[in-house]
Amino acid sequence: MDKGHTSREFDRELRTLRDRLLAMGGRAEEQIARAVQALVKRDDTIAQAVIDADATIDQDEIGIDELAFLILARRQPVASDLRFVMLALKVVTDLERIGDLAVNIAKRVRDLMRFPLSPMQDRIELLAERVLGAVQLALDAFVHGDAERAEKVIDGDVDIDALNMHVIADVISGGDVNDAHTVARALALSSVSRYLERIGDHATNIAEMVIYFVRGRDVRHHWPRPRG
Amino acid sequence: MNVALSTPVADTARPKLEVQKLDAWFGNVHAVKDISLGVDARSVLAIIGPSGCGKSTFVRCLNRMHELTPGARSEGRVLLDGEDVYAVDPVYLRRRVGMVFQRPNVFPTMSIRDNVVAGLRLNRVRADYEAIVERTLTQTALWDEVKDRLDASAIALSGGQQQRLCIARALAVEPEVLLMDEPASALDPIATAKIEELIDELKQQYTIVIVTHNMQQAIRISDKTAFFYMGVLIEHGTTQQLFTRPERRETEDYVTGKFG
Numbered sequence: 001m002d003k004g005h006t007s008r009e010f011d012r013e014l015r016t017l018r019d020r021l022l023a024m025g026g027r028a029e030e031q032i033a034r035a036v037q038a039l040v041k042r043d044d045t046i047a048q049a050v051i052d053a054d055a056t057i058d059q060d061e062i063g064i065d066e067l068a069f070l071i072l073a074r075r076q077p078v079a080s081d082l083r084f085v086m087l088a089l090k091v092v093t094d095l096e097r098i099g100d101l102a103v104n105i106a107k108r109v110r111d112l113m114r115f116p117l118s119p120m121q122d123r124i125e126l127l128a129e130r131v132l133g134a135v136q137l138a139l140d141a142f143v144h145g146d147a148e149r150a151e152k153v154i155d156g157d158v159d160i161d162a163l164n165m166h167v168i169a170d171v172i173s174g175g176d177v178n179d180a181h182t183v184a185r186a187l188a189l190s191s192v193s194r195y196l197e198r199i200g201d202h203a204t205n206i207a208e209m210v211i212y213f214v215r216g217r218d219v220r221h222h223w224p225r226p227r228g
Numbered sequence: 229m230n231v232a233l234s235t236p237v238a239d240t241a242r243p244k245l246e247v248q249k250l251d252a253w254f255g256n257v258h259a260v261k262d263i264s265l266g267v268d269a270r271s272v273l274a275i276i277g278p279s280g281c282g283k284s285t286f287v288r289c290l291n292r293m294h295e296l297t298p299g300a301r302s303e304g305r306v307l308l309d310g311e312d313v314y315a316v317d318p319v320y321l322r323r324r325v326g327m328v329f330q331r332p333n334v335f336p337t338m339s340i341r342d343n344v345v346a347g348l349r350l351n352r353v354r355a356d357y358e359a360i361v362e363r364t365l366t367q368t369a370l371w372d373e374v375k376d377r378l379d380a381s382a383i384a385l386s387g388g389q390q391q392r393l394c395i396a397r398a399l400a401v402e403p404e405v406l407l408m409d410e411p412a413s414a415l416d417p418i419a420t421a422k423i424e425e426l427i428d429e430l431k432q433q434y435t436i437v438i439v440t441h442n443m444q445q446a447i448r449i450s451d452k453t454a455f456f457y458m459g460v461l462i463e464h465g466t467t468q469q470l471f472t473r474p475e476r477r478e479t480e481d482y483v484t485g486k487f488g
Contacts, residue, residue: 004486077484
């Protein structure tokens with residue numbers, strides 16, 4: 001969008017759409033960061049704050065959908081403008097889901113606080129760090145319209161999947177199946193791990209849409225990934 | 229450029245129309261510059277571009293109407309089924325390559341019926357005129373609207389009906405190619421939709437080249453699109469590609485409305 005549209009109002013609409021997406025992305029990122037913080041610190045207040053803040057992200061989704069709908073109806077965008085509106089409509093769903101998953105993590109954190117610290121805590125923190133990094137990189141790729149950065153997000157998802165499998169396998173095999181507390185903790189931990197892995201998938205979706213926007217090529221469901 | 233990506237139309241070995249290194253002038257004004265492109269049989273090619281980009285002149289070269297303008301000339305080749313259109317009788321050529329203009333140009337003193345067969349009469353073609361009137365008016369979805377008043381004056385029809393009558397008149401001489409120069413720009417949205425629906429029907433049988441200022445219309449009706457700018461063909465590709473990921477910066481700027 002380096003060169004302005006003849007219709008400056010159209011420019012304003014696209015800029016507003018972009019700004020709202022960025023604000024929502026920032027909020028979603030903050031929600032994951034806080035959910036992870038609640039997990040690490042075993043902090044109920046932070047967990048509750050994550051749960052409470054989700055309504056704002058839901059409102060973001062509605063507002064962005066409305067604006068994208070209005071632009072489609074009013075401007076019938078084509079080429080990069082159309083790809084951008086498509087990106088917005090897809091990414092908004094991923095961001096909203098990321099918000100929901102952050103809430104799910106916060107809820108499981110509150111469950112976990114009833115039990116002693118799991119020996120798997122370190123590994124799940126490592127997973128959380130990687131997932132947060134993936135979301136940050138995906139949003140960064142969006143901000144800069146950078147397909148190479150988006151490719152890094154997609155490439156990194158394999159590691160996130162592997163870490164998740166590792167955590168779940170260890171959690172299941174590590175506990176005493178006759179101890180109800182251990183089983184409950186294992187279930188909550190494996191849920192957190194799976195939620196994190198799902199957030200990683202949403203980061204990948206966002207990255208794929210960034211590549212679509214920048215290059216005009218749909219790289220979803222392609223293996224091996226087309227390059228360049 | 230000229231990259232044929234996935235196109236819904238079955239490509240035959242040779243395009244129906246083939247333009248090779250076409251240049252056209254009005255006096256000293258070089259309106260069309262070194263344009264080469266092919267149009268597949270039974271497909272719709274939309275030509276888009278800002279006013280004065282040479283798109284109408286280009287189309288008028290295809291049936292040699294350009295040369296009728298005083299001071300106008302052209303160079304290069306236009307092949308219809310491989311045959312140079314400049315080597316055949318222009319009257320014969322214009323029967324094979326029909327044209328529909330921006331404003332409906334019905335003959336005001338003639339009835340609806342006589343308008344349809346005017347071209348046949350002019351060419352002294354012996355044929356079953358009644359059958360042709362019914363066939364072409366049916367093809368243009370006018371038959372039911374006018375069958376009871378074929379002898380009424382054509383100017384009693386609405387603008388959209390008049391334009392469909394002009395298309396029926398063009399079809400009466402059984403052309404193979406239809407050139408349309410902004411055929412719906414003077415019509416309301418309903419009449420425009422009818423013309424677009426008609427173009428969709430006609431392409432089963434005819435090869436259509438349409439000049440349009442309405443980009444949404446180009447997207448709706450054409451298989452391929454050519455973008456002209458200052459007499460030059462900037463980009464030519466499938467309509468889907470050209471409007472979702474144009475290859476050239478100029479095309480991107482034009483279709484997204486960033487020109488000027």
